[in-house]
Amino acid sequence: MDLTFSAEDEAFRAEVRTWLADNLVGEFAAIKGMGGSGREHEAYEERVAWNRHLAASGWTCLGWPVEHGGRGLSLFQQVIFHEEYARADAPARVNHLGEELLGPTLIALGTPEQQARFLPGIVAVTELWCQGYSEPGAGSDLAGVRTRARLEDGPEGGRWVIDGQKVWTSLAQHADWCFAVVRTEPGSQRHHGLSYLLVPMHQDGVEVRPIVQLTGTSEFNEVFFDAAITDADLIVGAPGEGWKVAMATLGFERGVSTVGQQVGYERELATITELARANGSIDEPDIADRLARASVELEVMRMHALRTLSAFDSGSRGPEASVSKLLWARWHRSLGELAMDVAGAGALTVEKAPYELDRLQSLFLFSRADTIYGGSDEIQRTIIAERVLGLPKEYRP
Incomplete structure (x- = not known):
């Protein structure tokens, strides 16, 4: 490369x-x-x-x-x-979810009408999107989706009627639309019978409940659909092809923006290193070793990310993205732990009452979720084991 x-x-x-x-x-x-x-x-x-x-x-x-x-x-x-x-x-x-996930999905698999309707709003940042994948019983295992939709006639043509619940829906409280994977074939199981719908968020049948996180903030939400509706033609792909479309979206998830994300990690590491110099903890052999190791590993991640993106650019979408997710999630979680060790006892008190955190405290608390959201470490390892190493497939009842 x-x-x-x-x-x-x-x-x-x-x-x-x-x-x-x-x-x-x-x-x-x-x-x-x-x-x-x-x-x-x-x-x-x-x-x-x-x-x-x-x-x-x-x-x-x-x-x-x-x-x-x-x-x-x-x-x-x-x-x-x-x-x-x-x-x-x-x-x-x-607008990451619209620009980096849904937009490329519509360009690849959407109809000309869907492209004309939604792409301009994503480009102009006039319509914001959220992703309706995870559910209480279907987190990283997307094939366990139980939110259902049925197609029925309406006063202005056919429409989908949606009932169910999504969870861990990032920025749903700000979104105008949701791209959601729902079950449209009664009695279907696993990845069969799923469909990929585009659902307006501003309607009586949609309720968003923010989830208060350890950071005290609420990026994640629960979303409840109670006879929510969307037009019959706002389905990407054919009915029952939702798994294929959802996998295409996930293929776009770890795109070029991840390289910029790593520059942000570089800044976080620099902040921690400056703190270590200021409070003298850099003179502790363990802290000095962990800072040096974090710097080397960050450069390795950047090279791997560029190699992965080059493979994507040539049309190859293999397991490299799963390796990337494992690398950055574990590295970033460890960085949060390192930040607290460098900060020492001061990390135990909030910046301001009642619960205002400083940047490093927020880094530590939020990064605990890095190995879970976006595909847990366990899921990524299973993908690598089955698709790269050729190990027997995981038992699924």
């Missing part, structure tokens, strides 16, 4: 840096570094405004084909943008 950036790529990097420096000013400068895991409540409306400013300047959906509103940029140029965005400490974006 050639990781050399061309002269054109470096010119693009300079363009990105210049634009960010010129635009992260005034009211937008005030929200630098805000948002992200465990901190999505920070300056939310201001970050929406920033994201729409990005869109108006052509900095959303960079890898999408031009005919669908994107810029058709190369893989390396997308990587460059996300790296420079993170290095500029720009605020966390609000």
Whole structure:
């Protein structure tokens, strides 16, 4: 894999840096570094405004084909943008689920009508999305979905009527739409009989209940569907093909934005290292060794991520993404533990009453979930064992 950036790529990097420096000013400068895991409540409306400013300047959906509103940029140029965005400490974006997951899914598998209806709103950040996958009895095992939908006639044509519950639904409280996997064939089991529906969130049949996390914030939610409706044609793929479409969406989940995510990790590690120097804990052999190991492992993760993205760009979607998830989830969880050990006794008291945490405390508490959400470590290991090592398949009753 050639990781050399061309002269054109470096010119693009300079363009990105210049634009960010010129635009992260005034009211937008005030929200630098805000948002992200465990901190999505920070300056939310201001970050929406920033994201729409990005869109108006052509900095959303960079890898999408031009005919669908994107810029058709190369893989390396997308990587460059996300790296420079993170290095500029720009605020966390609000439209990841629409831009990185649903949009590519509709481009690949949606109808022309669905593409025309939904892609412009994702590009412009005027419609926000959430993902309706996990359920109380179907977390990482998506084939256990029990939320059901039936097709019936309505006053304005056919419609799907949906009943059930989703859980751990990120940012559902802000979403306009949900892409949901539901069971549409009565009596079906496992991955058979599932369908992939696009469901409006602002209706009487949808209730969102925020889940208060250890961080005191509520990125995750429960979503209840009680005779919620969506139009009959808002199904991606054919009825019963929901598993295939959902797997396609998951294939897009660990895209180029993960490289920018690792630049954010680099900043977190730098903050912890600075604290260790300031309080003298860096002189402890164990702390010094863990800081050095974290730095080396972070560079290994970056190289693996670039190799994985290069494979994706060439059309190969193997188990590399599962390896990436295992690597960064465990590394980031360990980083949170290291942060608390470096902070020492001070980590035990909140920043401000009644429960205002500092950045490192939020990092530690939220990162406990890293090895669970987005496909647990156990699920990733099973994928690697079965698809790479050829081990016997896990028993499923």
